[in-house]
Amino acid sequence: MSLKIENLHANIGVREILKGLNLEIPKGQVHAIMGKNGSGKSTLAKVMAGHPDYEVTGGSVSLDGLNLFDMEEPDQRSRAGLFVAFQYPMEIPGVTIANFIRAALQARLPEGEELDAVEYYGELYKKMDALKIDRSFTSRAVNEGFSGGEKKRCEVLQMAMLNPVYAVLDETDSGLDIDALRIVSEGVNAMRSPERGFLVITHYQRLLEYIVPDVVHVMVDGRIVMSGDKTLAHKLEAEGYDWVEKETLTNA
């Protein structure tokens, strides 16, 4: 059982961003992708979520054997168990967090079944408390006027409420101060389980001090070019990415 990406190619417009990406995350593990700006990390997250701006030109992604690209609409993929925490979460004026998450949970219920409101709010408050999100946020519009850190916490809150099988966290550490980073990481760590896989996309090794990965991958120019254990992240932090590119060229 795994999240398996095979020979994935994707374009934005005519420009190819993902150029044959391979990756497998067995259930129960946390994998990290590191890479420079422009290497295609965020594209990978958006392509999996089904963002309409990207075109998949080849390859496949499967969730426990289920072909993601058979599900055309992003909402189908989400309901199938994929969650993507976005680098830049959208603001939705006039739609409260409580109503937003509620609609997302309601969408997972069979036709005609109503979400139990009391139970829902109980669960929501519990998870907000754990993420140190003030309960008054339930009646605030989704991400509107939130600080960077508040937006990221709100992403993790959504993840906690939706209980995905595989979660992709795209630069969840950006915009976080050290306290927020710890809170968000604790939220993620609390969800680690043999029944769930994580892909953590990040720029910096810092996040991986808190969310310790089983495997670290390095992404260069739309491909995974190197994989290793968590010490690879330390090496990248200390030495940068140039040696990776040289080594890859040498091997090629």
Added chain:
Amino acid sequence: MSTTLMDTTAPATTWPDWFAAQQQAALAEYENSPDPTRKDEAWRFANLKALDLSAFVPAEPVASEGRLINASTGLGDTSAKLILGNNTLLHREASALPAGVIFEPLETAAATHADLFKKYFMAQPVELGSRKFAALHKARVAGGAFLYVPANTSVSLPVEIFQWVEGANASVFPHTLIVCGENSSVTVVDYFKSADKLPAFACGVNDLHLDRGAKLTYIAVQDWSRETTAFHINSTVVDRDATCTALIANFGGAYIRGESLSRLVGEGSRSEMFSINPVEGTREIDQRTLQDHVAPRATSDLLYLNALDDKSRTIFAGLIKVEPGAAGTDAYQKVKNLILSDDADPNSMPGLEILNDEVRCSHGATNGPVSADELFYMEARGIAKDQARRLIVNGFFNNLLERLENETLRAHLETLVAARLAVA
């Protein structure tokens, strides 16, 4: 086309003789006034075919009185309630009102409080195009609601009015006259409802008068059947330091023509004019507004929101008029059209006429589709496209409801909007 009703015989009413005589004159004015043409500025872009009133007939007494009374539910806690059906009083509850407050059918008030009635009833000139239909209204008005809140009196819980129409092609002439004395305060929710899904005709007027320091929140929930043709002519007069917040929610109707005039006659007065309009199918909402700044240092703030789906159509024509004496005016006017379909047809004509230099005014109209990014974000959380769109439209309207101070009222309206969008 004929803007003449099929049958113009007067129904039996209990108006005093002096008013019945005025009604005769109004009927003559109606019959002798020319029909609107698109050459009239006030009827630019208007769909004049919708003004064919020849099929409509006088309303019979309601057949399902008990059902309509039971269906007249709004807020849980109210201080008074008046229910009218087909121009006749069906039910009245007013025992919880403070001393001195008058809350009666308009017809009763004309007899028992003739002085107040004569002073305030349709006292404002009709300036936004529908003089002919205002005359028809006056000629045929019956039932109606009259609320008078004396000086220094605060009505803590909202007052609710329900005005029903029942029967095929029935004509109703709802009227709400609210007079707020000095430093009084009250909240009124006025519901316009159909007992059935049949075509009907409504020609309504409401007059809001605020004396010095008064505070009025007036909510009109227009929920006529989707086959109804309706005119709603609103006028508001706000005196010194008084604040009027008026929200018109147009949920129903096949063709709605709304005219709202707010006249700021006292220094420091404030008028908020809000409207939310979900439209779909081939429904059409034509709204004309005037913010007339007569006195100095007054504020008017207009925000109209239209969400247009299918082949629906909206017209907004608004004017901010700053009279020579109105120094220090703050006036805002904004219409936002959320476009949900390529076939929808929004028309916006914001306007300014400023005869004093010391003013702050802004006006504008925006058209935009549902944001693809917002839609994607919601879908990425598992919410299907249709439902996501509905939530975004709901959010679009909720942004305006947030401007209401009273939380219970706001929650009630949020529920009504959500219910309305769920069945669209």
